[in-house]
Amino acid sequence: MNVLSVTGLVKEYGGKRVLDGVDLEVAEGEVVALIGASGSGKSTLLRCVNLLEDIDDGQVFLLGRDVSDPRVDPDLARRDMGVVFQAYNLFPHMTVLDNITLAPRVVHGVPPAEATATAMDLLTRVGLADRATAYPDRLSGGQQQRVALARALAYDPKLLLLDEITSALDPELVGEVLALVREIAAAGRTILMATHEMGFARQVADRICFLDGGRVVESGPAAQVLGNPEQPRTREFLRRVIDAGRLQDPRPDRGGRV
Template sequence: MSEPVLSVRGLVKRYGERTVLDGVDLDVREHEVVVLIGSSGSGKSTLLRCVDLLEELDDGQVLLDGRDVSDPRVDADVARRAMGVVFQAFNLFPHMSVLDNVTLASRVVHGVPREQAERRARELLTRVGLAEHATAYPDRLSGGQQQRVAIARALAHEPRLLLLDEITSALDPELVGEVLALVRELAGQGRTILMATHEMGFARQVADRVCFLDGGKLVESGPPEQVLGDPVHERTRQFLRRVIDAGRL
């Protein structure tokens, strides 16, 4: 079996006396979609931030294609270039056009010539259905459109791994579907994705594997039909009962 694109080993993250991640082990293989589920505060977002090296690890390792990128001797910026990340907030620069937002990292961080970066950006904007908005500014777009721009920006440098952190949580309900449809399309194209979501129905449709986090521990992991349909652990069952009561499954 090939080396995982991402391996997390014994990951521990603390904030003061509070342990947010407690010895998490996780692999994501090439072309695999792994979905993190769990209550707010379970550690999903912190795990993604640790993978992207935005948080300092208290213990454990993050390996990308077998290389320990969490080693302090490794240049974190170089490691991050292999990852694309989209957060809950769109984080678009309001004073820049859509096109400039998508090309900025390619030009400034990766040194791609402007013409080449803009050609790639226009291809991506066409793919996410926003080609006609290339010269628009973010405040002229809906929330769903802004999030699609953020996804295009994350894809601009062809990352090995795409990290998606609750990317629909800040959207109005009617805009959630258009963003999830784009993620479904990316998954169908074979992208390697690690994402956190509260959308259980979507997780069931798109995930190769679902991982349930609770109290900073990875409690259960497996195919969506098993974890969401016939979970082994009582804590997973309790969580899913609440989700069903809330109408999210």
């Protein structure tokens, strides 16, 4: 069963097509990674799926329901989606615990005691139970992003959207967040994520979609797309990513070469 189906999705800004007829499906329990250069449409696609952007054409089906229909209440549709952005977007005037319990209590009507118990269980899973009463400005970037992930999972969404969630982190904090996403994926959560971490995408994703110019240029199993891509544009993008990584991290590889 497909949790998400996107057909012919078009999004324009100022007459420029940012998404140009995107087709995409995500099956239940599947992890799909969106890769591509900056400006290729990855974040816009996630925002359209989450109904944070109006679409100009096409449809978005969530659990078989056309949530892009103008008659659909987007707030109701979002109840089945959890989203974590590049910025942590935690409420600075609320404690960690209050940030996590807010949506379950106010939007989903979960009793406070139940919402608190769920939040504490999630904080334990992300290794931050001892920071429940802390405010966001007392946490590191990696800790804040882990809280954001816990908040997104608090109402057990059917689809988890992750938008370059490590891009704002210092390099030494990236690992702890990726390890948590790896754990979430292993538990069978349905995930659509935009990422620039190719190694992570290879390890976690069932399928890779390469976007270029607002279109899905290539889609397939992670090992195939990242290891032996069929399209020349995909090969060119991956070569540039690999070359850029070598320039940024010129450490010897396992064979002793630089």
